[in-house]
Amino acid sequence: xxLIWSLSPLIxxxxxxxxxxxxxxxxxxxxxFRWTFDNYKQIFQANPPFVRYLLNSLIVGLSSTxxxxxIALPASYSLAKANNKVSKISKIILLASALFPYxxxxxxxxxxxxxxxxxxxxxxxxxxYSALCMPLAVLLLTAAFKDLPNDxxxxxxxxxxxxxxxxxxxxxxxxxxxxxxxxxxxFLFTWNEYPIAxxxxxxxxxxxxxxxxxxxxxxxxxxxxYGAYAAATVVGALPLLxxxxxxxxxxxxxxxxxxxxx
Amino acid sequence: xxxLLLTPAFLLILLVFVLPLIRYSWMSMHSISVITGLDYIPxxxxxxxxxxxxxxxxxxxxxxxxxxxxxxxxxxxLAIIIALLLSQRIKGKGILRTISLLPxxxxxxxxxxxxxxxxxxxxxxIDQISSLIGFGTLDILSNPDxxxxxTVIGDVWKTTPFVALIILAGLQTxxxxxxxxxxxxxxxxxxxxxKITLPLLKPYIxxxxxxxxxxxxxxxxxxxxMTGGGPASSTESIAIYAYLNAMRFLDFGYSATIMIASFxxxxxxxxxxxxxxxxxxxxxxx
Amino acid sequence: MTLILNxxxxxxxxxxIIQDLSLKVKDGECLAILGPSGCGKSTTLRLIAGxxxxxxxSIFINDEDITNISPVDRKIGMVFQSYALFPHLTIYxxxxxxxxxxxxxxxxxxxxxSSILDLLKLEHLSTRKPAALSGGQRQRVALAxxxxxxxxxxxxxxxxxxxxxxxxxRLRPELRRLILNGNQPVIYVTHDQHEAMSMAxxxxxxxDGRLVxxxxxxxxxxxxxxxxxxxxxxRPQINLFPESAGLIKGIRPEDIFLDNKGIDFKxxxxxxxxxxxxxxxxTSQGRLRMLCNADISIxxxxxxxxxxxxxxxxxxxTKLRINNG
Numbered sequence: 001x002x003l004i005w006s007l008s009p010l011i012x013x014x015x016x017x018x019x020x021x022x023x024x025x026x027x028x029x030x031x032x033f034r035w036t037f038d039n040y041k042q043i044f045q046a047n048p049p050f051v052r053y054l055l056n057s058l059i060v061g062l063s064s065t066x067x068x069x070x071i072a073l074p075a076s077y078s079l080a081k082a083n084n085k086v087s088k089i090s091k092i093i094l095l096a097s098a099l100f101p102y103x104x105x106x107x108x109x110x111x112x113x114x115x116x117x118x119x120x121x122x123x124x125x126x127x128x129y130s131a132l133c134m135p136l137a138v139l140l141l142t143a144a145f146k147d148l149p150n151d152x153x154x155x156x157x158x159x160x161x162x163x164x165x166x167x168x169x170x171x172x173x174x175x176x177x178x179x180x181x182x183x184x185x186x187f188l189f190t191w192n193e194y195p196i197a198x199x200x201x202x203x204x205x206x207x208x209x210x211x212x213x214x215x216x217x218x219x220x221x222x223x224x225x226y227g228a229y230a231a232a233t234v235v236g237a238l239p240l241l242x243x244x245x246x247x248x249x250x251x252x253x254x255x256x257x258x259x260x261x262x
Numbered sequence: 263x264x265x266l267l268l269t270p271a272f273l274l275i276l277l278v279f280v281l282p283l284i285r286y287s288w289m290s291m292h293s294i295s296v297i298t299g300l301d302y303i304p305x306x307x308x309x310x311x312x313x314x315x316x317x318x319x320x321x322x323x324x325x326x327x328x329x330x331x332x333x334x335x336x337x338x339x340l341a342i343i344i345a346l347l348l349s350q351r352i353k354g355k356g357i358l359r360t361i362s363l364l365p366x367x368x369x370x371x372x373x374x375x376x377x378x379x380x381x382x383x384x385x386x387x388i389d390q391i392s393s394l395i396g397f398g399t400l401d402i403l404s405n406p407d408x409x410x411x412x413t414v415i416g417d418v419w420k421t422t423p424f425v426a427l428i429i430l431a432g433l434q435t436x437x438x439x440x441x442x443x444x445x446x447x448x449x450x451x452x453x454x455x456x457k458i459t460l461p462l463l464k465p466y467i468x469x470x471x472x473x474x475x476x477x478x479x480x481x482x483x484x485x486x487x488m489t490g491g492g493p494a495s496s497t498e499s500i501a502i503y504a505y506l507n508a509m510r511f512l513d514f515g516y517s518a519t520i521m522i523a524s525f526x527x528x529x530x531x532x533x534x535x536x537x538x539x540x541x542x543x544x545x546x547x548x
Numbered sequence: 549m550t551l552i553l554n555x556x557x558x559x560x561x562x563x564x565i566i567q568d569l570s571l572k573v574k575d576g577e578c579l580a581i582l583g584p585s586g587c588g589k590s591t592t593l594r595l596i597a598g599x600x601x602x603x604x605x606s607i608f609i610n611d612e613d614i615t616n617i618s619p620v621d622r623k624i625g626m627v628f629q630s631y632a633l634f635p636h637l638t639i640y641x642x643x644x645x646x647x648x649x650x651x652x653x654x655x656x657x658x659x660x661x662s663s664i665l666d667l668l669k670l671e672h673l674s675t676r677k678p679a680a681l682s683g684g685q686r687q688r689v690a691l692a693x694x695x696x697x698x699x700x701x702x703x704x705x706x707x708x709x710x711x712x713x714x715x716x717x718r719l720r721p722e723l724r725r726l727i728l729n730g731n732q733p734v735i736y737v738t739h740d741q742h743e744a745m746s747m748a749x750x751x752x753x754x755x756d757g758r759l760v761x762x763x764x765x766x767x768x769x770x771x772x773x774x775x776x777x778x779x780x781x782x783r784p785q786i787n788l789f790p791e792s793a794g795l796i797k798g799i800r801p802e803d804i805f806l807d808n809k810g811i812d813f814k815x816x817x818x819x820x821x822x823x824x825x826x827x828x829x830x831t832s833q834g835r836l837r838m839l840c841n842a843d844i845s846i847x848x849x850x851x852x853x854x855x856x857x858x859x860x861x862x863x864x865x866t867k868l869r870i871n872n873g
Contacts, residue, residue, distance in 0.1 A: 005419070006361050006362050006364060006365055006419075006423070007361060007364075009365075009373065009376050009377065009380060009419065010364065010368075010376075012376070012379075012380060012387060013376050013379075016379060071270045071271050071274060072271065074267035074268075074270075075267055075268045075270065075271035075272075077267060078264045078265060078266075078267035078268050079268060081264055082264065082265070082268075086265070090268070090272075093272075093275065094275075097275050097279050099472060099473050099476045100279060100476065101476045101477055101479055101480025101501075101528065102480070103480040103481075103482045103501045104282075104480055104501070104504075104521045104524065104525060105278065105279070105282045106505070106508075107282075107286070107504070107508050107514065107517055107518060107521065108281065108282030108285050108286060109278070109282065110508075111285070127278075128278060130274070131274045131275070131277065131278035131279075132278065134271055134274055134275070135275065138271055188367055191369065192367075192368070192369035192370060192371075194369070194370060194371050194482075194483040194486075195482055195483065195505075199509070209369065210369040210370070210371040210372065210483075211371075213369070213371050213372055213375060214371045214375070214486075214487050226379050226382070226385075229375060229379075230376075230379065233372045233373075233375065233376060236369065236372055237368050237369075237372060240364075240367045240368055240369075241364065243367070244360055244363050244364055244367045245360055248356065248359065248360040248363065251363060251367075252359060252363070252427060
């Protein structure tokens with residue numbers, strides 16, 4: 001039941017993507033003209049080619065992940081060491097930000113992008129993205145730092161390791177699992193984010209995957225080229241399928257920890 | 263020295279979360295639109311007066327609450343069932359977990375379009391099957407009374423796995439000897455679910471409830487792509503209305519007013535849910 | 549080398565953890581710090597190590613004031629209760645990390661680490677990670693790390709409390725061979741009084757952040773300075789008689805003996821302890837514990853008695869000792 005529920009819409013997409021336009025009008029019949037790869041050819045030969053959007057999303061995803069970690073790691077280290085009052089208040093602020101329906105921010109962010117001339121700049125997207133992911137990242141990483149026994153860091157101090165060395169040799173290696181799951185969550189968010197990417201980027205060779213797919217859909221409910229669109233979703237979903245399959249455990253433990261500490 | 267490391271994080275929160283809200287409050291007190299040549303003209307709260315009398319806003323509010331209430335409650339009930347299933351010792355649990363994660367990991371826009379195709383008239387599988395068994399086409403997405411149900415289905419499909427994982431995490435913190443002790447006392451499985459599982463899951467259910475309510479209240483991608491707010495604005499959410507005001511009608515002052523209003527509404531709803539939930543819980547655990 | 553603590557104080561969250569603590573430990577001397585949990589013994593160790601900073605007072609090693617010196621420069625070999633081995637590094641990496649950071653050449657570092665591994669008979673484990681080692685082996689690696697630092701002072705924080713009783717007994721001589729025979733002061737924190745008595749030259753008893761008594765194990769046992777020390781040290785616990793005339797008297801269970809004169813008693817129950825047995829008695833002086841040989845047999849003529857000089861006398865107000873053993 002669960003399998004059918006989760007998978008059937010996906011399988012339908014795959015099925016659609018391999019169908020000829022004629023077959024689409026009679027989706028339940030099977031005949032010799034049924035199958036085709038034309039939809040895939042079409043999206044890869046389009047201008048700009050579909051791979052371009054994957055690449056854009058990848059650039060945004062990676063840069064946001066790195067920036068998020070760069071800000072969240074030091075913050076969570078110091079939060080894990082902070083006294084009760086500071087950490088309690090910070091936690092509430094972070095949790096509130098993490099729960100915030102970020103769509104409400106799009107207009108102000110758009111103004112900000114205009115002000116700073118960040119429109120149509122893929123790398124600039126990592127600023128709002130990192131800000132939106134950072135609260136959750138800090139909560140997850142703080143929990144990971146807190147789980148480390150204090151003795152380990154003190155033993156390292158006695159061994160002569162300064163803060164940088166301690167982070168480099170002891171702390172970061174030990175929270176690697178948490179860093180990995182946080183990175184995956186951030187990456188998934190940026191890969192999937194729509195409204196900000198939609199309003200910040202207008203040049204068609206710079207748009208990210210979700211925006212590209214929404215564009216394929218066009219504006220009218222009735223004129224969507226479903227075959228090509230389905231092919232696009234399959235191609236766009238493949239990297240995520242891979243990520244989910246490879247990092248299934250990490251994602252679950254990341255979400256789980258987030259839930260427990262929240 | 264230590265707190266220095268916290269500063270960038272909190273500056274970023276200030277920049278991206280707090281400043282926009284302040285900015286919106288200020289914008290909501292001004293007329294900023296194509297009519298004013300995008301200049302800021304103070305208007306003594308006429309945005310707010312317009313909002314109070316704007317039938318479309320209030321209808322959208324009710325539609326948004328309807329969407330949020332239905333999808334979140336269905337998600338939580340389903341998620342508890344799924345989490346209970348996944349916590350059993352069954353074969354292929356890992357694969358099952360992976361597959362149930364998929365909908366959550368995929369971009370909303372992708373799956374929103376997917377659902378649009380599934381509900382398509384007359385070529386989508388739903389309508390095809392219903393014609394096949396003699397009901398004719400259902401035409402759900404063009405029916406103002408039914409289209410919102412399709413959006414709820416899309417949302418439930420996408421976010422249930424996420425909620426299920428949070429609940430599953432909660433289930434795993436409950437020591438199994440509690441159930442064994444309860445069994446020794448003669449409790450039935452249903453009783454142990456009500457007396458042990460639910461009360462101990464409370465923080466997790468509450469967390470997912472608040473989180474999902476907040477997200478569903480700001481729903482945008484799903485509806486924008488699936489129905490565009492139609493037909494006849496019957497699925498339009500507050501977020502879509504705010505988006506239309508800003509990006510299509512270019513009335514930024516009013517759009518900001520809508521956002522502030524929806525933020526206030528959201529906080530109120532979360533507070534009410536919290537209180538209601540606590541009351542419900544204390545009744546259950548008597 | 550000598551360690552001196554000069555009336556140090558430490559407050560954490562507005563609670564006094566250490567109050568006016570002064571100590572002096574000579575080279576080669578092992579001082580055990582003993583006390584109930586929360587008495588401040590771990591904090592004392594952390595203050596000496598520099599992991600916490602004193603609010604006031606000063607700490608000297610060899611006449612050098614180290615009160616405000618960083619932990620590394622204090623040259624301290626510390627063994628943590630949890631051993632604090634880095635779980636992601638092999639045993640060899642665990643031991644060589646500090647040398648590498650301190651800029652010691654690779655060749656020299658290999659030489660030093662292998663000689664220490666040799667000394668502790670750990671060579672065959674050098675490529676394993678801590679998780680693959682037994683408790684006793686981990687303890688020795690932690691010890692090896694402390695030895696490698698060639699410290700001017702050893703601090704051992706409950707080094708054996710995570711080991712089972714048998715292993716503890718086997719490791720005690722080894723610990724003595726490796727550390728206690730050197731010429732550095734050793735501070736040994738423990739809550740186990742048997743361990744303290746068997747390992748230490750002197751014992752410092754801490755309660756509520758204050759030093760209540762310091763002396764040789766024998767001193768502490770024979771002439772406890774207060775009711776607290778008397779009842780904290782010695783198992784089975786000392787018998788305390790009800791207060792009379794501003795005095796509280798105490799007698800150790802082993803100082804009570806069977807006699808044909810003395811006071812009458814009734815046996816409530818008996819605990820058989822192997823070589824000894826412990827009788828719980830009801831007497832006109834209240835309930836008393838008496839420790840006797842295991843093979844003793846009691847008949848109805850027996851009374852119990854003790855020698856007056858074995859009595860410990862305490863002031864009932866100050867709870868301090870008033871006789872001189």
